[in-house]
Amino acid sequence: MSEPDPGLLSLNTATVRALWKLPDIIAGCARHDIRGIAPWRDQVAATGLKETAQRIRDAGLTVTGLCRGGMFPAADRDGRRAARDDNRRAVDEALALGAKCLVLVVGGLPKDRDGRIASKNLSDAREMVRDGIGELLEQARPAGMPLAIEPLHPMYAADRACINTLAHANAMCDELAPDGRDGLGVAVDVYHVWWDPDLKAGIERAGAANRLFAYHICDWLVPTTDLLNDRGMMGDGVIDLPLIRSWMEAAGYRGMHEVEIFSSANWWKRDPDSVLATCRARHRDCT
Amino acid sequence: MSEPDPGLLSLNTATVRALWKLPDIIAGCARHDIRGIAPWRDQVAATGLKETAQRIRDAGLTVTGLCRGGMFPAADRDGRRAARDDNRRAVDEALALGAKCLVLVVGGLPKDRDGRIASKNLSDAREMVRDGIGELLEQARPAGMPLAIEPLHPMYAADRACINTLAHANAMCDELAPDGRDGLGVAVDVYHVWWDPDLKAGIERAGAANRLFAYHICDWLVPTTDLLNDRGMMGDGVIDLPLIRSWMEAAGYRGMHEVEIFSSANWWKRDPDSVLATCRARHRDCT
Numbered sequence: 001m002s003e004p005d006p007g008l009l010s011l012n013t014a015t016v017r018a019l020w021k022l023p024d025i026i027a028g029c030a031r032h033d034i035r036g037i038a039p040w041r042d043q044v045a046a047t048g049l050k051e052t053a054q055r056i057r058d059a060g061l062t063v064t065g066l067c068r069g070g071m072f073p074a075a076d077r078d079g080r081r082a083a084r085d086d087n088r089r090a091v092d093e094a095l096a097l098g099a100k101c102l103v104l105v106v107g108g109l110p111k112d113r114d115g116r117i118a119s120k121n122l123s124d125a126r127e128m129v130r131d132g133i134g135e136l137l138e139q140a141r142p143a144g145m146p147l148a149i150e151p152l153h154p155m156y157a158a159d160r161a162c163i164n165t166l167a168h169a170n171a172m173c174d175e176l177a178p179d180g181r182d183g184l185g186v187a188v189d190v191y192h193v194w195w196d197p198d199l200k201a202g203i204e205r206a207g208a209a210n211r212l213f214a215y216h217i218c219d220w221l222v223p224t225t226d227l228l229n230d231r232g233m234m235g236d237g238v239i240d241l242p243l244i245r246s247w248m249e250a251a252g253y254r255g256m257h258e259v260e261i262f263s264s265a266n267w268w269k270r271d272p273d274s275v276l277a278t279c280r281a282r283h284r285d286c287t
Numbered sequence: 288m289s290e291p292d293p294g295l296l297s298l299n300t301a302t303v304r305a306l307w308k309l310p311d312i313i314a315g316c317a318r319h320d321i322r323g324i325a326p327w328r329d330q331v332a333a334t335g336l337k338e339t340a341q342r343i344r345d346a347g348l349t350v351t352g353l354c355r356g357g358m359f360p361a362a363d364r365d366g367r368r369a370a371r372d373d374n375r376r377a378v379d380e381a382l383a384l385g386a387k388c389l390v391l392v393v394g395g396l397p398k399d400r401d402g403r404i405a406s407k408n409l410s411d412a413r414e415m416v417r418d419g420i421g422e423l424l425e426q427a428r429p430a431g432m433p434l435a436i437e438p439l440h441p442m443y444a445a446d447r448a449c450i451n452t453l454a455h456a457n458a459m460c461d462e463l464a465p466d467g468r469d470g471l472g473v474a475v476d477v478y479h480v481w482w483d484p485d486l487k488a489g490i491e492r493a494g495a496a497n498r499l500f501a502y503h504i505c506d507w508l509v510p511t512t513d514l515l516n517d518r519g520m521m522g523d524g525v526i527d528l529p530l531i532r533s534w535m536e537a538a539g540y541r542g543m544h545e546v547e548i549f550s551s552a553n554w555w556k557r558d559p560d561s562v563l564a565t566c567r568a569r570h571r572d573c574t
Contacts, residue, residue, distance in 0.1 A: 109525055117509055120527040126484065155442045157482035158509045158525045168484050195444035197413065197455050222404055222445045227511055238396055238445045240407040 004245060004257060009283045010036025010064040012216065012260035013043060016275050018268035022047045025272075026055045032276040036062040036256040038103070038214075041093060053097050063099040064256045065148060065187065065214050066090065070161070071107040072132030073125040075118035079111070080128065084135060091140045100255065101148040101213040102140065103187050104133065108159045117158065125162045133184070134176050141183035148213040149173065150187040155227055166193055166202030173211055185211030188248065189260065191218050191231055194239045200247050207251025215248055217241060217287055218261045229264035233278060235286030245287055257283060291532060291544060296570045297323025297351040299503065299547035300330060303562050305555035309334045312559075313342045319563040323349040323543040325390070325501075328380060340384050350386040351543045352435060352474065352501050353377065357448070358394040359419030360412040362405035366398070367415065371422060378427045387542065388435040388500040389427070390474050391420065395446045404445065412449045420471070421463050428470035435500040436460065437474040442514055453480055453489030460498055472498030475535065476547065478505050478518055481526045487534050494538025502535055504528060504574055505548045516551035520565060522573030532574055544570060 011034050013025050020028065022043040029037055037056060044052045044066075056063060069090040074080045094102040106129045112118040119125070133147065140147050149169045152161035163169050169186045177184035186206050193199050206212050219237030224230050234241055245257070259279045261267050267275050298321050300312050307315065309330040316324055324343060331339045331353075343350060356377040361367045381389040393416040399405040406412070420434065427434050436456045439448035450456050456473045464471035473493050480486050493499050506524030511517050521528055532544070546566045548554050554562050 117525055120525050122482070122484075122527070153441065154482040155440065155511070155514075158507060162482075164482055165484075195409070195441040195449075195451055197409075197452075220445060224442070224514055227442075227514060238404055238407050240409070 004283060004287050006284060007035055008256045009034050009280065010038060010062065010256040010258040011276070011279065012038040012067065012258050013040055014067070015259055015261045015267065015279070016272040017043060020272045022052060023055055026059050026061065028272060028276055029061055030059045031273070032280055034276065034280070035060070036064045036258065038063065038065040038067055038258050038260070040067045041090060044093060044097070049093055049096050056097065062256060063097050064258045065101050065103045066094040066097060066099040068103045068105045069136070069147070070104040073107045073110040073128040073162070075110045075112040079113065080132070083132065087132070087136050088139055091136065091143060091145050094145050095143055099145070101146040101185070101187070103214065104147055104149050105152060106133070106149060106161045106163050108157055108162050122157070122162055129162060130172060130175065133172065137177060137184055141177070146183050146185060146213055148185050148187040150189055151192055153192040165196055165198070166206065167198055170202055170205050170209070173209065178209060180209055180211030180213070185213035187214035187216060188212065189216035190239050190241065190244055191216070191220060194220060194244065199244070203247045203251045207253065212248065212251060212253040213255070214258060215253060215255060216258045216260045218259065226264070229262045231262045233261060233267060234259070234282040241287040257287065259283065291570060291574050293571060294322055295543045296321050296567065297325060297349065297543040297545040298563070298566065299325040299354065299545050300327055301354070302546055302548045302554065302566070303559040304330060307559045309339060310342055313346050313348065315559060315563055316348055317346045318560070319567055321563065321567070322347070323351045323545065325350065325352040325354055325545050325547070327354045328377060331380060331384070336380055336383050343384065349543060350384050351545045352388050352390045353381040353384055353386040355390045355392050356423070356434070357391040360394045360397040360415040360449070362397045362399040366400065367419070370419065374419070374423050375426055378423065378430060378432050381432050382430055386432070388433040388472070388474070390501065391434055391436050392439060393420070393436065393448045393450050395444055395449050409444070409449055416449060417459060417462065420459065424464060424471055428464070433470050433472060433500055435472050435474040437476055438479055440479040452483055452485070453493065454485055457489055457492050457496070460496065465496060467496055467498030467500070472500035474501035474503060475499065476503035477526050477528060477531055478503070478507060481507060481531065486531070490534045490538045494540065499535065499538060499540040500542070501545060502540060502542060503545045503547045505546065513551070516549045518549045520548060520554060521546070521569040528574040544574065546570065
């Protein structure tokens with residue numbers, strides 16, 4: 001397999017946000033010749049949408065995705081309406097930033113206003129997700145903002161996302177907007193899908209439908225000590241990253257490789273400059 | 288949905304083994320009118336195979352499964368041979384106990400002799416699993432010991448089992464022994480498969496092929512604080528247990544409902560008699 005193009009490295013800001021604010025991260029990307037960025041909405045809000053957009057433009061960065069929209073299921077109509085309104089704002093923000101896509105973490109079982117899970121009906125939750133994405137598409141498609149469904153690892157099915165395989169994400173796209181050029185696609189994050197025996201087939205199917213909108217990388221550690229915040233740096237875990245990249249490329253993906261590492265006990269505690277240098281080196285050597 | 292038959296409650300000994308030895312557990316089952324048991328091999332060895340078999344017979348318990356065989360992948364031929372030999376002994380022990388099946392936790396990526404993962408090749412690991420099960424079937428089938436592949440949650444793909452969906456387990460059975468009467472089937476554990484949008488279809492397919500050999504219950508907690516040992520008691524989590532039981536029954540499953548709870552911070556610390564009383568009550572009210 002060929003080496004990855006170093007110009008395709010992108011940084012999801014979660015990787016270093018524990019110690020740096022968004023303007024620091026943008027400047028850090030420039031210092032480390034990282035050409036892409038994927039910021040989180042709360043950081044964008046803290047810096048200001050216009051200022052963030054300006055800083056990112058000035059740094060010449062590609063916004064590989066805005067994190068995040070989604071969280072569609074809710075226990076009552078008011079909750080679902082609040083999610084809808086928030087998602088509309090997310091689309092507007094993604095447009096202002098010139099993002100390649102708005103990443104959708106679709107939500108798990110419906111929660112009540114206090115954030116407690118209010119139902120065990122996973123099938124209902126999946127219908128709320130489908131309806132929510134369908135409605136959001138009506139705004140996002142004419143505005144020209146692609147929506148990227150990110151299947152999350154099955155260990156997040158209850159509380160974060162009830163779309164847990166690429167096959168399921170593909171099926172939902174088939175139903176709502178069969179061609180990615182109609183504005184609905186997928187974000188493939190190796191952490192969530194690496195285990196899937198149907199991963200190659202799912203990537204091929206997504207590529208054939210022009211819906212490979214984003215590619216996120218990190219690694220799966222053994223042992224993993226926390227369900228949320230113990231992701232590994234590329235090369236420190238067990239995911240065959242060059243193999244999965246080869247599948248993405250064979251399926252036509254030409255976009256960037258976005259490093260997204262939640263790591264409260266390790267990488268989030270390190271000097272962010274050294275983290276970015278490590279991302280740069282590991283992208284070259286291990287992906 | 289109808290209430291579950293209380294006579295179908297079975298106990299996987301992992302649920303109370305932190306405080307009780309196997310003879311205590313067998314006696315506890317009798318006290319709580321629990322009619323089935325699924326012991327672990329190390330406990331059986333500690334008590335002695337003959338004595339265990341005698342005690343279980345005397346208590347009139349059905350052995351819903353022996354835990355466990357599997358762990359087929361290894362980095363070299365010696366490792367795979369050691370796994371094969373150990374699995375053969377497991378079949379013999381299951382026969383001596385009159386178990387309904389030998390549960391197979393198939394193993395993840397190949398490990399070396401020091402227990403370290405030696406390869407990232409998941410596809411190879413899955414071939415080793417298929418070959419290992421195929422070879423074990425040659426012994427188990429004529430001896431009359433059914434082998435039950437247990438798909439494990441995808442979060443265990445690297446280190447415990449690289450068969451992570453019922454669809455994958457079904458496909459492997461189709462390849463090796465298409466009818467369950469030929470001695471190969473599946474163990475459906477709700478903890479591992481509850482999230483799967485194809486679960487109902489997978490249960491139907493397994494039922495049609497006569498390969499539903501075991502049904503394990505517990506619950507998925509939100510939040511889950513540990514990948515291994517934070518399973519919930521039925522009713523304390525988010526799994527729609529009556530729904531999944533209804534799918535099992537509709538697919539023809541008439542076997543027992545085996546409670547298997549790994550819970551180092553909670554249930555393993557409680558008085559085992561109160562745990563068994565809770566299992567009994569929750570089986571009635573929440574499954």
